[in-house]
Amino acid sequence: MDAERPDEALRALAEPRRRAILQLVAHDELSAGEIAATFDVTRPAVSQHLTILKNAGLITERRDGTRRLYRGEPAGLQAVRELLDELWSSSLDVARRLVEADAGVDRRRAAR
Amino acid sequence: MDAERPDEALRALAEPRRRAILQLVAHDELSAGEIAATFDVTRPAVSQHLTILKNAGLITERRDGTRRLYRGEPAGLQAVRELLDELWSSSLDVARRLVEADAGVDRRRAAR
DNA sequence: CACTAACGTAAGCCTTGACTAACCTTCTGA
């Protein structure tokens, strides 16, 4: 369940509001309230986004009294970058194997 | 409507099946039928994914008779990488401005 | 001009997911 963290991070980043939140806490440590005050959605909505971002490894949480302080986690983004890179490079191995095995099509390579 | 292409690409990549498709056509040019034969979903489903990937700038389409050949578009992935990079770097400018302006909270910086 | 092959498109179903309102939990201070 840890191997699919990058996958989770990618899905988390697909949501515009979560990217906006991540942008806020990229270089600054902010409380949940401060983050929520920035947007015109309710606090619970922001809280849910924060939970998703945290589970995806994109931010870290720190308690300070009744407050919760959040900060961006660069390693999380790095993992996503690597996932995208592997997507391209690993295809060298995977592509033909999958196609020729599963499909079994005689592919008459079209012109050129 | 072209400025939000990277955004579209990121959403497209969030879907596991679309990443699998992209992996197939990363280094190989394949027809829609060959791609569809690889998965156990119907052809129309794959066709819809291909449309989304194409609109996101992640693949290109080429006609050859009744067939449609698809190939991965490296520039599309590159755009996503840049979007992720900007997410981190541009926050230097944006974060404080947003928080201090919109919120107007007096943030008593907690310890340290 | 049929006939067939290879695809895309449309409509409908069902699940996922973002959001709100209401509630519960934890911590601080008088």
Place this chain on the structure above:
DNA sequence: TCAGAAGGTTAGTCAAGGCTTACGTTAGTG
């Protein structure tokens, strides 16, 4: 210990989106 502040959790709503079936379209072929 009681009140209030900060914030996570739950139940329910509504729209987005992935999937399938049925149909339309275009290009070769006899």
